[in-house]
Amino acid sequence: MPAADVSFSVPTSLEEALAELAEEDAIALGGGTSVGLLLKNGLIEPQKIVWLAKVPDLRGVAVDDDGGLRIGAAVTLRELAGSSPVRTHAPALADAAGTVGNPRVRAVATLGGALAHADPRQDVPPVLLALDAEVRIAAPSGERIVPLAEFYTAFMETALAEGELVTQVVVPAADNRRTHYVRFTPGSEDDYPTVGVAISIARGADGRISRAVLALGGVGPTPLLVPQARELVGRSAPDPGEISAVAAAAEAAARPSDDQRGSARYKKAMARVWTERALHACLGEG
Numbered sequence: 001m002p003a004a005d006v007s008f009s010v011p012t013s014l015e016e017a018l019a020e021l022a023e024e025d026a027i028a029l030g031g032g033t034s035v036g037l038l039l040k041n042g043l044i045e046p047q048k049i050v051w052l053a054k055v056p057d058l059r060g061v062a063v064d065d066d067g068g069l070r071i072g073a074a075v076t077l078r079e080l081a082g083s084s085p086v087r088t089h090a091p092a093l094a095d096a097a098g099t100v101g102n103p104r105v106r107a108v109a110t111l112g113g114a115l116a117h118a119d120p121r122q123d124v125p126p127v128l129l130a131l132d133a134e135v136r137i138a139a140p141s142g143e144r145i146v147p148l149a150e151f152y153t154a155f156m157e158t159a160l161a162e163g164e165l166v167t168q169v170v171v172p173a174a175d176n177r178r179t180h181y182v183r184f185t186p187g188s189e190d191d192y193p194t195v196g197v198a199i200s201i202a203r204g205a206d207g208r209i210s211r212a213v214l215a216l217g218g219v220g221p222t223p224l225l226v227p228q229a230r231e232l233v234g235r236s237a238p239d240p241g242e243i244s245a246v247a248a249a250a251e252a253a254a255r256p257s258d259d260q261r262g263s264a265r266y267k268k269a270m271a272r273v274w275t276e277r278a279l280h281a282c283l284g285e286g
Contacts, residue, residue, distance in 0.1 A: 007048045014057040014167065018140050020050045022163045028052055030074060031108035033101075034117040058112065058167055061085050067173035073112025073166045077124070078103070080111060090131055090171055092179035092198065096123040099183055102190040112166040115148075118156045118222070121192035125152075125223040127181050128169065129215035130200035136168035145170070155221035174211070177202040180282035183217075184274050187261070193218050194261045195270045197250070197278040199229070208236045214246065214279075218261075219254035219271050226253045226275075243279050250275035 011017040020026055025047040029035050038044045052058055058074035063085045071080065080086055081098035100106055100114075100123050114124055115135065125148070133148045137160065148169075151159050160166070179200040183193035196217035204210040214229035228249035232238050251272035256264045 006046060008051065009048060010051050010054050012054045012056075014055055014138060014165075017050055017052060017055050018138060018163070018165060020048065021165060022140055023048055026050055026163075028113075028116070028165055030110035030113035031076060033105055033109040034113055034119075052110075052112075052165075063089065064173065069169075069171040071111055071169045071171070073110060073115075073168060075111050076107060077101075077109045077111065077114070078106040080124075081106065089173070090127075090179065092181045092200075093124070093127045093131065093171070096127045096181045096183075096196075096198070099123050099189075105190075111169060115151065115169070116158060116160060116166055118152060118158050119192075120152075120155065120220060120222050121196075121218040122223075123181070123183060123193060123196055123217065126196050126198040126215040126217040127179065128171070129223055129225060130179055130181075130198035130213045131171050132174075132200075132213065134170045134172075135166055136170060137164050138167045139164045143167075149225060152222035174200075174202050176204070177211075178282055178284075180278050182274050182278045182281070184270050192261075195219050195254075195256075195267060195274055197271070197274045199275075199278045199282045201232070201282050206236075209233050209238075214250065214275065216250060216254060216271055216275070219256040219267050221255065224253055224255070226250045228253075238279075238283065243276060243283075246279060247272045247276035 009020050027046040029049050029051045059072045061083045062070040077097040081094050086094045135146045135151050181198045183196045185193045198215045200213045202211040209232050212229040212232040214226040216224045251268045254268045254271040256267035
């Protein structure tokens with residue numbers, strides 16, 4: 001579709017943005033890093049582009065009284081990486097955001113855009129999965145909240161219905177929680193990772209693990225949860241065999257495909273190696 005046939009709007013309120021997105025073949029635009037590529041390659045042909053940068057309700061990072069985070073969908077990855085509240089309450093999320101692409105990309109790419117684009121190789125979604133994050137979604141008919149674990153439905157597909165918009169990401173508070181993220185990128189550091197691993201471990205007052213969540217990126221059609229991490233619950237200091245068992249479960253759960261970053265077999269092996277490293281780091285052993 002010629003560019004002249006596409007209209008461009010800049011709403012200044014959430015209500016106005018939702019009304020614009022309700023029109024036929026309208027798409028939301030955050031930083032444009034993903035939408036720009038889709039437009040350039042003719043993969044989408046919108047009649048209207050709705051730029052969200054001027055919507056105040058989509059901005060900012062707020063901290064709840066209990067330490068939970070509410071992060072606006074229009075927060076850029078650079079802002080996320082440098083946010084003091086995020087660094088205090090979810091440092092692994094800030095670290096992951098700071099690894100995405102290069103400074104130019106991080107300056108404009110938004111959290112909401114990254115989630116809605118749904119590329120399974122991204123760095124931030126596995127960390128949010130490990131943190132039990134939820135996605136707040138708005139539509140003209142109202143609002144709903146979807147656990148991130150249910151947000152991704154298939155390769156490059158999400159639970160977003162037509163006309164819906166991600167407005168906020170909610171990261172619940174957790175006492176005595178430690179989260180760690182590692183990415184393996186044998187090529188350029190600003191490339192997508194071959195595998196990303198996020199692990200979150202919370203401990204009770206007795207020092208025993210009360211919750212363990214493991215998520216993988218880059219090795220499946222969507223970010224993946226590895227439920228076998230729950231086998232660490234109740235342990236105070238998991239032994240090497242228990243850690244290796246969880247890493248082996250990560251390898252088994254991985255469903256990668258062959259591409260320029262390596263064969264599926266290689267990626268599965270790397271999922272195991274980097275899961276074991278992430279576990280040791282999160283447990284304070286490395």
